[in-house]
Amino acid sequence: MPILTTGAIDSHVQLMGEGSPVVLIHGLLLGSLAGWYFHTGPALSPNHRVILYDLRGHGRSERLASGYDLVTLAEDLGSVLEATRASGPVDLVGHSYGGLVALRFALDHPARVERLVLVDVPLPPSSMSEMKGLEQSGANGLLEALPSGLRDAIVGGGRRARRFLEGIDFLVNRSSLLTDLAAEQDIPDEALSALECPTLLVFGQTSSCAAVGDRLAAVLPRARLQTLPGGHFLPMEVPELLTRAIVEFLDG
């Protein structure tokens, strides 16, 4: 099932495996469901129905000019759950802003979320230094935040670089993504402390978000913090280690 009508938009959705539902959510700009598709998805598929989707404007989902705030993106997640007929509480796994989408959804619909895995999420949402690079020097600034080995895999060559820059150009210059991101407020500790579901926090040792892991571990009632060697882009930097941490938490 590649392209599904989810709510009012066309979303690229992929399903793997059978069992209790897990949704994997990627981060903004550089991300797509491909970031979860080759490691984490297959590793969870023996015990779970794994639902992967591209956020609006990303991957093969519809390129929409607006709606990149967390409330709208969490509504999109609800529409994906509806379209894939995922009934009952689900496990949500999200990287970066995708993790904040999961967190927003869990805060708005606590009964619908079984467990949460938040991978290197920024808080306040607008605080990521990787994004500041983007605002200052465009797509190149964003790429500089990546480990050099990954840069080639994303933008090496002519065709791939062109497609990548087209995608970034749309999101940065022709959508409200950066404005929405900048306007996003911090989630107060009182709201976070009401979140009852078991939560795994996975953060990169050298990430600019590392302190957020400590804050969430202190505030969330049922959270455990695990640190991995790497920066902000853990799904690309250490896919095997990240996958192992997620599988141990959800299946261990």
Added chain:
Amino acid sequence: MTAASAEILETLAGLIRQVIGEDWADDIDIGMETSFADDLELESIEFVQLAELLQNHYGKDVNFVSWLSKMQLDSIIGLKVGQVVEFVAQCQS
């Protein structure tokens, strides 16, 4: 190359052309040594699309995603068309 492998290569090349678009694919001769990353410049999201097309074409016996999931990232990036042909041939034998 066996007749079976030649047939798989032809099928796979057709699926790759669907993913990357005829305009670009016209300039490239897709053979066993063609690299997905260097020659075809496939994006990771296009790899997902190719996996889906392979699954639709060959059915559940050819589990491309499960095969890839056992590889390190470097190996996936360095993957050549011929390796996928051999993988499909093994699944069918």
